Amino acid sequence: MSFLGRGGPSPAGGVNHERIEMAINEIDMVSDVFNRIVSSCHSKCISPRYAEGDLNKGESVCIDRCVAKFFEVNKKVGEKMQSAGASA
């Protein structure tokens, strides 16, 4: 995630606003991805019947793999769209 590289000292003036805009967009994208992951993996992995508060092992493993797959697919789709956008 590249948003960690930002947040350095910014000069006063117009450039500041651009950076803030970009940072806001990035945060929006990241939180959007996060919300999607949470809703998708929750619906797939966690059973609606709650026996105890902690996650059990099956759910943990399922969530691990769900998140890993989601990120991989997200990355691949992003690459494809980039190449499609670059060629078009």
Add this chain to the structure above:
Amino acid sequence: MSSQNVDSAPKPSQVQKSGVRAAFEYTGIPPSWFDKRPKLPSRNWLIFLSVTTSIVAYYVYDRRECRRIRADYSSRVEHLAKEPLGTTDLPRKVTVYGAKWPGDEDHDKSLKFFRKYVKPIFVAAAVDYEMISGRRSGDLANRIADEIKTRRRIDAGIEPPSQSPMPLPNQPTLEQKRKRELEGGIVLVGRHTLKEFMSGLKRGWTESMDRVDREDMLAQELASDGRFDEPEEPVIDPEVVDGEPLPTRSRLLPSQNVVLFPLQMSSSSPSKSTQYTSNIPAHLDTPPSTTPTLPTLLLVPFTNHIGFRQVPNMLWGFFNERHKVRAGSEAAYSLIMSHVRPFAAANTIVTASEIQESQLDGRQGGDFDFDLPAESYYDGAYTPSETEKARKTYYDALPAKLATARALARGTRAPTKEEDSHPPPTEVELRAERLKKEMRWRGDEAGWEIVKPGQPVQWDERFVDTLQVFDEPRADDVG
């Protein structure tokens, strides 16, 4: 109704039919149907129906048995998945190795077996797995040897342990990572994987821990091979290498030896000894006398049927998948129940006759003979003569291509129309292509050397106490 019964009393068959007839007489069914007698279909139909029905029934029975066996084993381990897991704890993770079956273009077959027959039980028991496949013969051995050498280098302090780009607060330390690996386990699918694994293990712990780039080494070797020599008079041609990690070639005259290397290596005679100048002090580089304990191994029997001659085996396998399901599920169950026993290495004291025997049919005794019959199915697999033929055709065609490339590059002749539209490969591309092909051929040959039937499983005395195998769970195990 009663009058009808009295009339037809002497003919009992008609009495029953008249009941039906009475009920259905006016429903539109053709009246002739009431007088017909039921009879079997003809002999041919009977044959056809019985054959078809038996085949379909056997298939259905087999698949239902598969489902039943899987459900049975899953239910035995399900209770493990329902245990709670703390938020910072990690589940148990096993590493699955699957090498390429010799002769099969699809390198994934071993892992497909794992995914279909062993994984469902892991999923039911909430055991995490990481699948590593060897794309070409010998790939897995190389990978394991490299991993072990990296581990040795980290242990010796030469190399810093790998840093993640984003250090998290509760990142596990190296010891914790290794402990988790040990608790996990290793799954080896098939005898060929076992052989490659043991060969990689032995190489990793015996060879020098110097970082070796196989491509570079092969490039050095090929450069001194003389295949790209000029056929005519000695013309020193220092070509510029554009970014490719290959040395240029010039006529190897004793006085002039202008060979440019991108690396800082002393050139001159094409001796391999110059390339092993390791940067590691000699006292650290000796192979250690004891090897650390390895995670417990799970040996999964696997046979891949390929080729026309094995089509009957494939048919048999199609109709008898329940055996594979049972084998895979039992293996998964033994890993989950974690009942271990030491690796049964062969006896070190053998008589002369036993040595002769073992050399004949490759038997070593103990766990080394795991799944030995599977090797008899390497029929039609890779043979070294294939590579020889491929090599011969390639090297026969090479001088012509080289001449064309050189002529076009030097401008001694103008390109023809076809060459304009489809430019032939330049010399640099030819070198790169040769490097790729040689890597592949040599890799295949080396891999076949490891895996071929009759080749014993590699062993080292240091491994004696470090290897364990998952065993059949005892009858009194819970679950």
